[in-house]
Amino acid sequence: MSLEVVGVAKTFGTVHAVDGVSLKVENGEFFTLLGPSGCGKTTLLRLIAGIHPVSAGRVLLNGRDITRAPMHTRNLAMVFQNYALFPHLSVFDNVAFGLRSRRVPRAEIRARVGEALALVKLEALAERLPAQLSGGQQQRVAVARALVVRPDLLLFDEPLSNLDARLRDEMRVEIRDLQRRTGITTVLVTHDIAEAFTMSDRMAVMQGGRIVQVGRASEIYHAPANRFVANFVGPINELPLSAIETVGGRRRGTAADGLVVWLPDAFAAASAARTLSLILRPESLRVSAGEVAAENRFSAEIEDVIYLGANSECRLRVGPVHLAATIPSVEAARLAPGARVSIGWDAKDAVVIDAG
Numbered sequence: 001m002s003l004e005v006v007g008v009a010k011t012f013g014t015v016h017a018v019d020g021v022s023l024k025v026e027n028g029e030f031f032t033l034l035g036p037s038g039c040g041k042t043t044l045l046r047l048i049a050g051i052h053p054v055s056a057g058r059v060l061l062n063g064r065d066i067t068r069a070p071m072h073t074r075n076l077a078m079v080f081q082n083y084a085l086f087p088h089l090s091v092f093d094n095v096a097f098g099l100r101s102r103r104v105p106r107a108e109i110r111a112r113v114g115e116a117l118a119l120v121k122l123e124a125l126a127e128r129l130p131a132q133l134s135g136g137q138q139q140r141v142a143v144a145r146a147l148v149v150r151p152d153l154l155l156f157d158e159p160l161s162n163l164d165a166r167l168r169d170e171m172r173v174e175i176r177d178l179q180r181r182t183g184i185t186t187v188l189v190t191h192d193i194a195e196a197f198t199m200s201d202r203m204a205v206m207q208g209g210r211i212v213q214v215g216r217a218s219e220i221y222h223a224p225a226n227r228f229v230a231n232f233v234g235p236i237n238e239l240p241l242s243a244i245e246t247v248g249g250r251r252r253g254t255a256a257d258g259l260v261v262w263l264p265d266a267f268a269a270a271s272a273a274r275t276l277s278l279i280l281r282p283e284s285l286r287v288s289a290g291e292v293a294a295e296n297r298f299s300a301e302i303e304d305v306i307y308l309g310a311n312s313e314c315r316l317r318v319g320p321v322h323l324a325a326t327i328p329s330v331e332a333a334r335l336a337p338g339a340r341v342s343i344g345w346d347a348k349d350a351v352v353i354d355a356g
Contacts, residue, residue: 226354
């Protein structure tokens with residue numbers, strides 16, 4: 001089932017929690033609403049679910065207008081942050097709850113609950129109470145309860161935030177694999193970048209109740225729409241540009257600190273009214289004790305080397321400019337604070353954004 005949100009808005013008094021949002025989620029797609037706390041992503045999810053009434057706009061499910069439809073008629077299922085399991089009911093009865101409320105025959109309930117528990121690998125724990133389960137097992141029960149009603153749309157509201165880091169990593173893969181096997185159109189809300197990147201086909205980054213960029217993880221990471229998106233989805237080096245010129249058919253910029261850098265070919269001519277910055281991800285910045293082969297190349301001083309496991313963060317200074325590079329720790333082990341190194345990057349590895 002496809003989902004379409006058209007000009008949806010929600011106000012609480014004078015607060016515009018969701019401000020004219022439009023998006024389309026394709027049939028079978030895993031779509032994520034990503035953004036910081038207070039950006040409106042959970043409110044938007046609840047408008048889609050029918051928990052809150054919309055103030056303006058429409059919600060369409062496979063072309064059918066469900067804007068004013070009660071939640072129980074929308075044929076969707078939602079997995080909440082706290083799982084919302086009934087503590088006095090067994091795993092089996094928790095999963096069966098939605099079917100019983102729909103008056104599904106007993107034999108069919110048993111068969112469908114068995115299928116749902118098999119999908120989440122909990123058949124052996126059907127008679128246990130939620131208190132006898134780990135956090136990850138409780139999460140699986142909540143997912144099984146959502147799947148058993150065979151929804152047209154599956155909604156997740158920060159489903160992994162209560163789990164420890166290792167378990168979160170495992171559950172990301174499990175939920176994504178489960179969604180692919182079932183083919184249910186799914187919308188996830190999260191503030192976790194790794195979660196969104198691992199699980200999503202596409203995502204929408206939200207800020208201040210609005211969508212500021214929609215795309216695949218690679219598009220949002222390497223071609224952010226603005227400074228907010230660039231900063232939110234990962235660390236950056238930012239060089240404000242004070243002047244742009246064309247040299248030999250290519251664009252070259254002067255950073256506010258005096259560095260002259262070649263700009264990516266994809267960069268279009270800039271309006272004089274715009275404030276521009278060059279954005280470079282730390283992993284795109286190359287560092288070497290010898291000479292770096294790169295279009296943009298400078299001599300730098302190492303300020304610090306921070307060990308992070310497989311990779312290390314190398315903090316550098318080029319005159320008044322401070323930069324950070326992420327390099328393999330085996331290479332970083334040969335570098336020390338105070339040493340002079342060559343650093344560089346190719347123009348295509350950076351992006352120019354409107355920083356205003």
